[in-house]
Amino acid sequence: xxxxxxxxxxxxxxxxxxxxxxxxxxxxxxxxxxxxxxxxxxxxxxxxxxxxxxxxxxxxxxxxxxxxxxxxxxxxxxxxxxxxxxxxxxxxxxxxxxxxxxxxxxxxxxxxxxxxxxxxxxxxxxxxxxxxxxxxxxxxxxxxxxxxxxxxxxxxxxxxxxxxxxxxxxxxxxxxxxxxxxxxxxxxxxxxxxxxxxxxxxxxxxxxxxxxxxxxxxxxxxxxxxxxxxxxxxxxxxxxxxxxxxxxxxxxxxxxxxxxxxxxxxxxxxxxxxxxxxxxxxxxxxxxx
Amino acid sequence: xxxxxxxxxxxxxxxxxxxxxxxxxxxxxxxxxxxxxxxxxxxxxxxxxxxxxxxxxxxxxxxxxxxxxxxxxxxxxxxxxxxxxxxxxxxxxxxxxxxxxxxxxxxxxxxxxxxxxxxxxxxxxxxxxxxxxxxxxxxxxxxxxxxxxxxxxxxxxxxxxxxxxxxxxxxxxxxxxxxxxxxxxxxxxxxxxxxxxxxxxxxxxxxxxxxxxxxxxxxxxxxxxxxxxxxxxxxxxxxxxxxxxxxxxxxxxxxxxxxxxxxxxxxxxxxxxxxxxxxxxxxxxxxxxxxxxxxxxxxxxxxxxxxxxxxxxxxxxxxxxxxxxxxxxxxxxxxxxxxxxxxxxxxxxxxxxxxxxxxxxxxxxxxxxxxxxxxxxxxxxxxxxxxxxxxxxxxxxxxxxxxxxxxxxxxxxxxxxxxxxxxxxxxxxxxxxxxxxxxxxxxxxxxxxxxxxxxxxx
Numbered sequence: 001x002x003x004x005x006x007x008x009x010x011x012x013x014x015x016x017x018x019x020x021x022x023x024x025x026x027x028x029x030x031x032x033x034x035x036x037x038x039x040x041x042x043x044x045x046x047x048x049x050x051x052x053x054x055x056x057x058x059x060x061x062x063x064x065x066x067x068x069x070x071x072x073x074x075x076x077x078x079x080x081x082x083x084x085x086x087x088x089x090x091x092x093x094x095x096x097x098x099x100x101x102x103x104x105x106x107x108x109x110x111x112x113x114x115x116x117x118x119x120x121x122x123x124x125x126x127x128x129x130x131x132x133x134x135x136x137x138x139x140x141x142x143x144x145x146x147x148x149x150x151x152x153x154x155x156x157x158x159x160x161x162x163x164x165x166x167x168x169x170x171x172x173x174x175x176x177x178x179x180x181x182x183x184x185x186x187x188x189x190x191x192x193x194x195x196x197x198x199x200x201x202x203x204x205x206x207x208x209x210x211x212x213x214x215x216x217x218x219x220x221x222x223x224x225x226x227x228x229x230x231x232x233x234x235x236x237x238x239x240x241x242x243x244x245x246x247x248x249x250x251x252x253x254x255x256x257x258x259x260x261x262x263x264x265x266x267x268x269x270x271x272x273x274x275x276x277x278x279x280x281x282x283x284x285x286x287x288x289x
Numbered sequence: 290x291x292x293x294x295x296x297x298x299x300x301x302x303x304x305x306x307x308x309x310x311x312x313x314x315x316x317x318x319x320x321x322x323x324x325x326x327x328x329x330x331x332x333x334x335x336x337x338x339x340x341x342x343x344x345x346x347x348x349x350x351x352x353x354x355x356x357x358x359x360x361x362x363x364x365x366x367x368x369x370x371x372x373x374x375x376x377x378x379x380x381x382x383x384x385x386x387x388x389x390x391x392x393x394x395x396x397x398x399x400x401x402x403x404x405x406x407x408x409x410x411x412x413x414x415x416x417x418x419x420x421x422x423x424x425x426x427x428x429x430x431x432x433x434x435x436x437x438x439x440x441x442x443x444x445x446x447x448x449x450x451x452x453x454x455x456x457x458x459x460x461x462x463x464x465x466x467x468x469x470x471x472x473x474x475x476x477x478x479x480x481x482x483x484x485x486x487x488x489x490x491x492x493x494x495x496x497x498x499x500x501x502x503x504x505x506x507x508x509x510x511x512x513x514x515x516x517x518x519x520x521x522x523x524x525x526x527x528x529x530x531x532x533x534x535x536x537x538x539x540x541x542x543x544x545x546x547x548x549x550x551x552x553x554x555x556x557x558x559x560x561x562x563x564x565x566x567x568x569x570x571x572x573x574x575x576x577x578x579x580x581x582x583x584x585x586x587x588x589x590x591x592x593x594x595x596x597x598x599x600x601x602x603x604x605x606x607x608x609x610x611x612x613x614x615x616x617x618x619x620x621x622x623x624x625x626x627x628x629x630x631x632x633x634x635x636x637x638x639x640x641x642x643x644x645x646x647x648x649x650x651x652x653x654x655x656x657x658x659x660x661x662x663x664x665x666x667x668x669x670x671x672x673x674x675x676x677x678x679x680x681x682x683x684x685x686x687x688x689x690x691x692x693x694x695x696x697x698x699x700x701x702x703x704x705x706x707x708x709x710x711x712x713x714x715x716x717x718x719x720x721x722x723x724x725x726x727x728x729x730x731x732x733x734x735x736x737x738x739x740x741x742x743x744x745x746x747x
Contacts, residue, residue, distance in 0.1 A: 021728055023729065026721040027725065030720075030721040030722050033718045033720075033721065037717065041714065043569075044569075044707035044708070045708070047571050048573070049552070049576075051569060052569055072600065072605070074605055074607035075588075078563060081566035156710070156714055159706070160705050160707055161704060162703070163567060165565075219602075226603070
């Protein structure tokens, strides 16, 4: 196990280096920083003598319309009770999350198709080590980009006197944990299907289903749609990172520390379980395309 | 072909000409509806549940007035909601209301005559409900008070007219004496000493007078989901009367929110309801705040308690204002760490003199320009304009009259500085691209050096 981990770390270091010398990561990071800066600066422009009024800035008029229209005005006011930083952090990280997870699935499938993975596992590496390396690479880049993004968000907030609070710290932790679960899904999809396009389609499909279930459960929809969503969620929510995210935020909102810790732990357990399933699958199917 | 085209043209012309004849007139249908006057934690709100709504929402352990009626109902597209046309047809259905929880024993409610009203108190929460003869007596009492006030008003008008007439008469006589060059000081003294009639004060017995006595089932239920239907006296179920009642309660109580009145927009107050939240302001004006107790309800259930057709989110909870915190004291800590004890003071809104619009909020003294007026607002003044240059903001918390800290009353007040640091933000946003450029250059140099080495070696 220790040897496998060492190999995984070596492969991970190599993959992280390759990602850092290619332009994609930087372009995406710049995009994320631009989104977070715009959200923070836009918030400051939406404040008048009586407080936060989304109607004062075009960006926040749009955000308010979308969020309030989908989830309700109470949800919107709760989301911005502490300021724009938690929302800014979560929303601006989404492009990076999509980039890292999709490129990992793509790369795994591509290298598998080209026989590169097969070549690697002739050496000291095994398929699980390669899978673990891909996951660790994503986790490392995720932490790196979240750190950069948090620093930028805090700096943008400091310029306009917008302060971080407990919700910001919680959002940072929950986004990091949920990202690990998404990367684990990416790794699992890569092992389940041998071609790039099918693995990508499966991964995107799963994430879309989770997103729809989440929106269906939380959004202001008609009773029948909510009932369908409720029934579907009853079966699928236990494997959805978004469900555990909502548990985390609900526990924090009600100041239930034990429940919050439990929900965070469940998110980590979900990631570990997905990786374990991926390990079992790749052990059975091998790495040959 | 030409004939077909002509027929189509004629059809189009007919449709165009006929369209005003078939303009959208809402179709009214006779429906059995539940009307509800529901207690919402601070007052009573009327609403109704049409046939399309299968659930009525009430607050647990409070008196709510439910009645079953037959009336005309129509869908009103501009507001996207059902409306009743009760002025044409509005028939109260008699019978017994059967309310059953699960498979338990049903509770039966008889129609009662009721009224509800809010008696005058220092703060807002003084609602009373009376049924039967007591309701009739209370409404009569309110009518007598109103009648007495009207009579006093009429008497005042008469006295005022007589007073003005006497003043005019005396004034005329003074003018006459003046023109004749005779002494008019006696008349002047009489004019000055003439007592002006005192305008009667409006009665202060009620904040909200008793509602007209009506018939309804006074329903008070513990938390739960109940099946409800109306039975006639032969125990037959009235068709269309079967619905659900959801009786819900607050998840958290005694939260503290703040009504926030900016000094430059005192007619547009906002509310800070989220516990321990941050209140961001521009600092253009001082704030006048007033703490209130609030309770946290399920968003959808509470919204539908006050309006059965409202939208709400069943997955989240939201705070609702209940009543002002009585005799509160606010503790303010400024960015420098200095602590201030704030008390509630009356303020007067003074219109700016001259043609320009505007006003200033000044302490209410009841003298000078303010004589004969009441204070416009009672609030705690927060000197936000003094904190414009401070980045840390101020912290605020409330205590009750005994000095006990009120949990959840903490707020941070921060004055934002929009537009600052734009250049720095651009640099931050572009920094990854700069790193990328450096990496690409370094990589290409490395490759070209390697190629050079290989070329030399080869």
